[in-house]
Amino acid sequence: MPAKTILTGVHFMNGDEAIAEGAIAAGCRFFAAYPITPQSEIAERLAWRLPQIGGMFIQMEDEIAAIAAVLGASWGGMKAMTATSGPGFSLMMENLGLAVMTETPCVIVDVQRGAPSTGLPTLVAQGDMMQARWGSHGHYEIIALCPASPQEAFDLTVKAFALAERFRVPVLLMTDEVVGHMYERVEIPPEVPVAPRRRPRVPPEEFLPFQPDPDLVPPMACAGEGYRVHVTGLTHDERGYPDMTPEAHDRLVRRLVDKIRLFPEEYTFYEEVQLADAEIAVVSYGISARVSLGGIELARKAGIKAGLFRLITAWPFPDEAIHKLAQRVKGIVVVELNLGQMSREVERAVRGLVPVHGVFHAGGRIHTPEEVFQGIEEVYRRCR
Amino acid sequence: MPVRAARAAPEFVPRVRHPLERWLRTDRLPHIWCSGCGLGTALSAFLYALDELGWDPDTVAVVSGIGCAGRVAGYLRLDTYHTTHGRAIPFATGLKLAKPDLHVIVFSGDGDLFAIGGNHFIHAARRNMDIAVICVNNFNYGMTGGQLGPTTPVGARTTTSPFGNFEHPFNLVHLAASAGATYVARCTTLDGRRLQKALVEALSHKGFTFVEILAPCPTNYGRRNRLGEGLDELRYYREHMVIKHGADPKEADIAPGKPFLVGKFVDIQKPTYLELYQAKAREIGGEG
Numbered sequence: 315m316p317a318k319t320i321l322t323g324v325h326f327m328n329g330d331e332a333i334a335e336g337a338i339a340a341g342c343r344f345f346a347a348y349p350i351t352p353q354s355e356i357a358e359r360l361a362w363r364l365p366q367i368g369g370m371f372i373q374m375e376d377e378i379a380a381i382a383a384v385l386g387a388s389w390g391g392m393k394a395m396t397a398t399s400g401p402g403f404s405l406m407m408e409n410l411g412l413a414v415m416t417e418t419p420c421v422i423v424d425v426q427r428g429a430p431s432t433g434l435p436t437l438v439a440q441g442d443m444m445q446a447r448w449g450s451h452g453h454y455e456i457i458a459l460c461p462a463s464p465q466e467a468f469d470l471t472v473k474a475f476a477l478a479e480r481f482r483v484p485v486l487l488m489t490d491e492v493v494g495h496m497y498e499r500v501e502i503p504p505e506v507p508v509a510p511r512r513r514p515r516v517p518p519e520e521f522l523p524f525q526p527d528p529d530l531v532p533p534m535a536c537a538g539e540g541y542r543v544h545v546t547g548l549t550h551d552e553r554g555y556p557d558m559t560p561e562a563h564d565r566l567v568r569r570l571v572d573k574i575r576l577f578p579e580e581y582t583f584y585e586e587v588q589l590a591d592a593e594i595a596v597v598s599y600g601i602s603a604r605v606s607l608g609g610i611e612l613a614r615k616a617g618i619k620a621g622l623f624r625l626i627t628a629w630p631f632p633d634e635a636i637h638k639l640a641q642r643v644k645g646i647v648v649v650e651l652n653l654g655q656m657s658r659e660v661e662r663a664v665r666g667l668v669p670v671h672g673v674f675h676a677g678g679r680i681h682t683p684e685e686v687f688q689g690i691e692e693v694y695r696r697c698r
Numbered sequence: 699m700p701v702r703a704a705r706a707a708p709e710f711v712p713r714v715r716h717p718l719e720r721w722l723r724t725d726r727l728p729h730i731w732c733s734g735c736g737l738g739t740a741l742s743a744f745l746y747a748l749d750e751l752g753w754d755p756d757t758v759a760v761v762s763g764i765g766c767a768g769r770v771a772g773y774l775r776l777d778t779y780h781t782t783h784g785r786a787i788p789f790a791t792g793l794k795l796a797k798p799d800l801h802v803i804v805f806s807g808d809g810d811l812f813a814i815g816g817n818h819f820i821h822a823a824r825r826n827m828d829i830a831v832i833c834v835n836n837f838n839y840g841m842t843g844g845q846l847g848p849t850t851p852v853g854a855r856t857t858t859s860p861f862g863n864f865e866h867p868f869n870l871v872h873l874a875a876s877a878g879a880t881y882v883a884r885c886t887t888l889d890g891r892r893l894q895k896a897l898v899e900a901l902s903h904k905g906f907t908f909v910e911i912l913a914p915c916p917t918n919y920g921r922r923n924r925l926g927e928g929l930d931e932l933r934y935y936r937e938h939m940v941i942k943h944g945a946d947p948k949e950a951d952i953a954p955g956k957p958f959l960v961g962k963f964v965d966i967q968k969p970t971y972l973e974l975y976q977a978k979a980r981e982i983g984g985e986g
Contacts, residue, residue: 346788375818378785546772
């Protein structure tokens with residue numbers, strides 16, 4: 315019996331496997347990666363699944379090659395993904411910039427682990443959040459999503475492919491070791507819409523490969539389609555030709571940023587839990603957001619009205635939503651597995667309206683509900 | 699003394715298109731390369747080879763890295779990809795696997811392919827990825843001002859070896875053969891016809907193929923090593939190259955002032971990554 319492309323039904327799988335299945339459901343037919351803990355389950359599942367459904371899998375010699383192959387495959391017309399963890403994510407930074415500059419749709423998964431350096435290969439952290447935003451050189455804009463469960467890992471992987479095509483941008487799935495290795499119920503729907511690639515609407519002789527549509531995203535002509543496109547990481551004009559002038563550079567970089575920044579409603583996702591009457595808001599993401607629910611429960615039992623604002627989109631940061639949140643509550647607690655990364659963004663968006671308190675841990679384990687509760691109590695005391 | 703007849707004034711000749719123009723983005727010319735550089739010869743031999751093969755241009759994609767040779771991609775009226783430094787081969791790997799019907803060719807330089815990109819070269823050769831790699835070896839980093847590279851001979855002067863190079867260079871032919879390339883040849887830019895032939899063979903050969911093109915860099919490497927103009931370097935090639943097909947790649951070392959081998963070193967067949975993958979994929983139900 316031929317293998318199914320979409321495993322419709324209810325499954326018990328971990329976050330890594332859910333990412334692999336989400337990719338397949340979203341139409342991904344190319345995966346290149348290098349083995350690294352705690353990402354291996356993604357690569358292993360796709361090595362088994364892709365050859366059975368007409369897709370390509372290749373294990374590359376390092377993560378630099380993995381992302382390069384993904385970009386090549388995307389220009390070959392395929393939906394393509396790679397997955398890694400911190401050390402490999404660092405190696406991918408240069409070609410992440412190439413993907414931004416050449417407007418190459420692709421998905422990059424980072425299953426975060428304890429760092430810096432080799433750190434804690436098998437244990438959880440959320441220390442790559444700022445690297446996701448600013449890790450490559452130069453000024454740019456990307457989209458990063460943070461799943462908090464295997465089900466959401468599946469759903470956001472599908473979403474990541476859609477956003478990658480919509481904006482012609484690399485989309486990062488910033489998950490973590492615990493979500494990656496946590497087994498839960500994952501429901502895969504009967505059908506998943508496959509996001510179309512924006513195709514040229516004029517014949518090759520009239521086509522300008524980097525001439526954007528009104529929404530600032532240009533249609534994409536892939537290799538072998540007769541458009542004979544030149545694609546370069548150099549600053550280029552609408553023809554794709556190098557243009558080494560400050561004017562061309564400013565125009566290009568602004569467009570690459572604006573094509574994303576001008577459409578926040580299309581990629582800004584967050585979840586609010588018990589915020590309606592809350593005096594204290596916990597802002598968190600990924601596995602830390604789930605732990606925070608336990609802390610919020612303890613706070614409510616102790617008579618403190620607390621609620622959760624869960625970031626699903628980390629980048630671009632939802633400034634406006636956080637600023638509005640600050641207008642509704644008396645204090646904010648940020649819970650994350652690093653010593654303060656997204657909390658800086660929260661502080662920036664809050665603009666001093668209310669106190670912001672961080673509950674940080676460098677990683678290796680998730681927070682306890684008690685630690686989150688203590689953070690809520692601390693802010694509650696300060697803002698009374 | 700006989701009086702020479704005055705030469706007739708040339709008739710007006712309407713502009714004739716160069717036969718290779720159909721392969722070029724003529725609106726990007728003139729190119730950036732220095733006079734005496736070997737890249738122009740290497741590029742035209744490559745275009746003559748494409749002409750000879752008669753491939754539909756829409757089935758050919760060229761991927762370059764960074765450097766003088768990396769600029770080749772930008773002049774070709776094909777699907778061309780000017781990628782990051784050293785990463786042309788893995789980019790080409792993804793492109794080939796996504797679109798197996800494309801002829802995927804990597805055109806780059808010695809520093810790009812063998813210093814920063816060396817790891818990708820050996821692994822693409824090892825897995826017999828079905829791409830052709832053309833390396834223009836000018837013994838230094840020309841684009842950045844003439845620094846030492848992985849093929850700079852011992853003792854040679856460059857901007858980062860002002861007292862002579864202390865490093866031993868790669869023998870690229872031996873490296874490619876050892877890593878598993880199924881076709882390996884070396885030519886110089888002196889010898890356009892032999893080069894064209896080698897390129898035709900490499901491009902039409904199944905599997906990972908490699909052509910090393912020795913080329914003058916009079917502006918940087920030649921000047922600092924007193925090799926004269928580009929033409930003098932070609933003269934040097936004529937005097938020192940030994941054409942020998944089927945020679946042992948180990949004997950293909952290049953040392954200043956000594957004879958060096960050119961010719962075809964490897965020409966074998968073995969299954970490519972795609973062939974092995976697609977055969978298994980068909981067996982287990984996918985189309986590959």
